[in-house]
Amino acid sequence: MARRQRTLQPTRCLNMTAQARRPRLAYVTTHAISAENLMNGQLAFLRERGFDITVIAAPSESLDVVREREHVATIPIPIEREISLAADARTLVKLCGILRQLQPDIVNAGTPKAGLLGMIAAKLTGVPVRFYTLRGLRLETTSGFKQRLLSATERIAASCAHQVICVGDSLRQEFVRRKLVAAEKTIVLRHGSSNGVNAERFQYSAEQFAQIEQLRTSLGIPPDVPVIGFVGRLTRDKGIVDLHEAFARLLGEFPELRLVLIGWPEAGDPVPSDVWQSIQSHPQIIRTGAIQDVSLYYGLFDVFVFPSYREGFPNVPLEAAAAGVPVVGYSATGTLDAVLDGITGTLAPLQNPAALAADTAKYLRDPWLRRRHGEAGRRRALMDFRREDLWQSLAGLYEQWLIRCGLPLPISSVEQTVPLRKAA
Structure with a gap:
C-alpha cells in the first residue's frame, strides 16, 4: 500500500484567540471497556x-478506570x-x-452502535471533524434481515464521517468490497491495530x-x-467449537496435551451446551x-491457537507474537x-477444525519451526506495532484535519510524526 507523508502546510491563518485554547476531542463508544482495553x-x-x-x-466501572488512569473527562450515557x-432515539x-x-472540534466514534449514533449526532450538531473508527464487522457472521440492517447502519455511520479509520487492511478491503464506503475515504494507520502492542511486557x-x-x-500442568x-x-x-474439535483431534497424537482457555463466555453468542459441558x-x-x-x-504456550471467524485487528495474536x-x-x-x-504463524481455511489441528500439530512436532516463527513474530511486534508509533500517527492525522478546517492545533504539538499510511 502507498504511504502518505504527513504535511503541515497551513491553509489559512488562525487568529490568536483560536490558538489560545486546546482542541477539543470527544470519543464515543458503546461500552467503556473498549476505551479501557x-x-x-x-x-x-x-x-x-x-x-x-x-x-x-455507557456508565460502568471501566469508564471510571479510564477517567482515573488516563486523566481525561468522562460522560456516562445509556447506550444499548x-x-x-x-x-x-433517546440516546x-x-x-x-x-x-x-x-x-x-473532533469526534471519533467506534463500535457499531456508538459509531452510528455518535456519527449522526456529530453531523447533526455540526462537529467540524468526524472520524468513524472501524474495529470489526459484526455483520460478517450474520445473514438475512439482520445482516442487511447492520450493513445499513455501517453505511450511515461511514457517510456521516469525514474519514473512516480502519484498524487493518483486510478489514478495510472487506468494508469497501461490501460497498459500505468509498475506498478514498478510508485510512489505515501504519501497519494497523487499535493500539499497537506493549511488547516490552512480554x-x-x-x-x-x-x-x-x-x-x-x-495450574496442574506437568x-x-x-x-x-x-x-x-x-x-x-471466536471459534471455540472449532478449537474444542481441533483439541480432540490433537489428543490422538499428543495424549498429554493441555488446552488453556483464558476468557469468559457471553450469553449473546453461546457455544452449544454439549460443547460447553465437555469443556467444563x-x-x-x-x-x-x-x-x-x-x-x-x-509464556506457558507452545502454540497460540486463534480460530476466530471475524476480527477487526485482533490484539491477542500480537501479544502472543x-x-x-x-x-x-x-x-x-x-x-x-x-x-x-508461513512467517509468524500459519493460517488455516476458515471454519476447518481438521486443518486447524493439522497446522497446530506441525508446531508441536517441530521445536525449530516453533522457535523460528516465534522469533519472527517477536521481531515484527517490536518493529511494526510499537504503541507510541501508532499514537503519533493518530495525532498527526488529527492535526492534519485541524489545519484543514482552520482549527487550533494542540499547544504541545511537534513538527515530526510517524508517517501515516493511506489505503487507496
Whole structure:
C-alpha cells in the first residue's frame, strides 16, 4: 500500500484567540471497556500532546478506570449494544445535547452502535471533524434481515464521517468490497491495530520465567507437557467449537496435551451446551476465567491457537507474537493482518477444525519451526506495532484535519510524526 507523508502546510491563518485554547476531542463508544482495553495509554498520550479529551460511553466501572488512569473527562450515557429503536432515539437526543454543550472540534466514534449514533449526532450538531473508527464487522457472521440492517447502519455511520479509520487492511478491503464506503475515504494507520502492542511486557526476565514455572505448577500442568492456549471471549464467533474439535483431534497424537482457555463466555453468542459441558468436564482443558494481566500466561504456550471467524485487528495474536509464540488461526478478516502466514504463524481455511489441528500439530512436532516463527513474530511486534508509533500517527492525522478546517492545533504539538499510511 502507498504511504502518505504527513504535511503541515497551513491553509489559512488562525487568529490568536483560536490558538489560545486546546482542541477539543470527544470519543464515543458503546461500552467503556473498549476505551479501557483498546485506548490504554493512547488517551493519556493525546492529552499530553495538547488535546482536551472527553470519553462518552455507557456508565460502568471501566469508564471510571479510564477517567482515573488516563486523566481525561468522562460522560456516562445509556447506550444499548443491541438494536432498540426507542432507547436508541433517546440516546441520540442525549448525545446531541452533550455535543452541543462540549462543542468538540473532533469526534471519533467506534463500535457499531456508538459509531452510528455518535456519527449522526456529530453531523447533526455540526462537529467540524468526524472520524468513524472501524474495529470489526459484526455483520460478517450474520445473514438475512439482520445482516442487511447492520450493513445499513455501517453505511450511515461511514457517510456521516469525514474519514473512516480502519484498524487493518483486510478489514478495510472487506468494508469497501461490501460497498459500505468509498475506498478514498478510508485510512489505515501504519501497519494497523487499535493500539499497537506493549511488547516490552512480554520480554521476560529470569524472575518472570520463574513465575511462569510457578504458574504452570499452580495450574496442574506437568513439566515438558505441551500446551496450546487461547485468550478471548469463549463464544461461537471466536471459534471455540472449532478449537474444542481441533483439541480432540490433537489428543490422538499428543495424549498429554493441555488446552488453556483464558476468557469468559457471553450469553449473546453461546457455544452449544454439549460443547460447553465437555469443556467444563475435560481434565486437560484448563479454564482460568478472565485474567487482568495475561502477559505471563503466554509464556506457558507452545502454540497460540486463534480460530476466530471475524476480527477487526485482533490484539491477542500480537501479544502472543511479542512473547515469541507462533500463532495458528483462520484466514479471517483481521487475523490476516495479525499473522503472517508461513512467517509468524500459519493460517488455516476458515471454519476447518481438521486443518486447524493439522497446522497446530506441525508446531508441536517441530521445536525449530516453533522457535523460528516465534522469533519472527517477536521481531515484527517490536518493529511494526510499537504503541507510541501508532499514537503519533493518530495525532498527526488529527492535526492534519485541524489545519484543514482552520482549527487550533494542540499547544504541545511537534513538527515530526510517524508517517501515516493511506489505503487507496
